[in-house]
Amino acid sequence: MVVVAQIKLVPDREQFGLLMETLTAMNLACNQISAVAFDNQCFNRIRLHKLTYYAIREDFGLKSQMTIRAIGKVADAYKVKAKKATGPIDTQRTFRLKGAVAFDCRMISFDLSSDSLSILTLEGRQIMKFEVGDNARNLLAFQKGESDLFFRNGHFFLNVSCDIPEPELIDHENVIGVDLGINQLATLSTGESFDGQQTEKVHKKNQAKRAGLQKKKTRSAKRKLKKNSGKEKRFKRDENHKISKRIVDEAKRTGSAIALEDLTGIRRRQRVRKSQRSRFSGWAFHQLRQFIIYKAKLAGVPVFLVPPAYTSQRCHKCGHIEKANRKTQSEFVCCSCGHGDHADKNAALNIAELGCSQSAHGRVVGFIRQ
Ligand SMILES: [Zn+2]
The missing domain is CATH 3.30.420 (Nucleotidyltransferase; domain 5)
Structure with a gap:
């Protein structure tokens, strides 16, 4: 069963700036990818990748995985509409500059022994501490797949997907x-x-x-x-x-x-x-x-x-x-x-x-x- 554990990042001042830059750049990239998708009426992830990948990397200074995640976010945003649509899609999706973006396991790794993680930014990997409650800490051992980075009330948070093995059902009387x-x-x-x-x-x-x-x-x-x-x-x-x-x-x-x-x-x-x-x-x-x-x-x-x-x-x-x-x-x-x-x-x-x-x-x- 997949559950989400929320952790709060504790970046230093410089890292804070880097996270903000990265989050903003990825969302700006999403807006540009969305414009291309809309203009070409192309919402398929693979075709969108062919249309935008190199330009986006260059324009926004994104790493390869970031670009792939940004394309994924745009494709997902159009998915429901594109599936149902009989004609062209008539509204272009836009993304908030501080909206959540996904980081996969190649962009982030956890060190649970020291409550720290390594996260990819525009300037390479950064190691920083995080804060987590006891419940969520237990879940983190089963971290798997994507984590969503988002900004709220002046702080960065990660929603980490954790795939928890389901125990055998207890015998009940x-x-x-x-x-x-x-x-x-x-x-x-x-x-x-x-x-x-x-x-x-x-x-x-x-x-x-x-x-x-x-x-x-x-x-x-x-x-x-x-x-x-x-x-x-x-x-x-x-x-x-x-x-x-x-x-x-x-x-x-x-x-x-x-x-x-x-x-x-x-x-x-x-x-x-x-x-x-x-x-x-x-x-x-x-x-x-x-x-x-x-x-x-x-x-x-x-x-x-x-x-x-x-x-x-x-x-x-x-x-x-x-x-x-x-x-x-x-x-x-x-x-x-x-x-x-x-x-x-x-x-x-x-x-x-x-x-x-x-x-x-x-x-x-x-x-x-x-
Ligand atoms: Zn009665």
């Missing part, structure tokens, strides 16, 4: 159901839950800040707005990493598999109030789900995806399905047997039950209303 929601970001059938209060607080604070900035419409307000949204995104991502890690750790510790709702098409099921839908269909759901699934894979924890129908309306105790069972967003009281529970936990238990059936029968099982 239990299945932990996980209900993903709004008030509680995740609720487990074990009763443990992860609330979104902290996340919600940050979101509210940022929303207020954004509203103020949006009124201003100045350049600096716009810049702050952009920076602010990036910050919030990273905060949420961090939260999702922590929550998913705790869920997967818990499953591994107890020898359990994980069951999640199969949410293909969730946006059509309007279980969420309008005011909350944007957040719900946005980050909270998809990213957290993705993180749980990939971390489970890495840990050898089996994941069962179960049909979401009636998981929130069904009484886990007696099996009675009725919309009115769910009194409020958080309160579940069965109209038939009177059983009461937190609504999210009740749903998580239903999800776990479906996961168990799937595990036992080897096929997808869902709830049906009688």
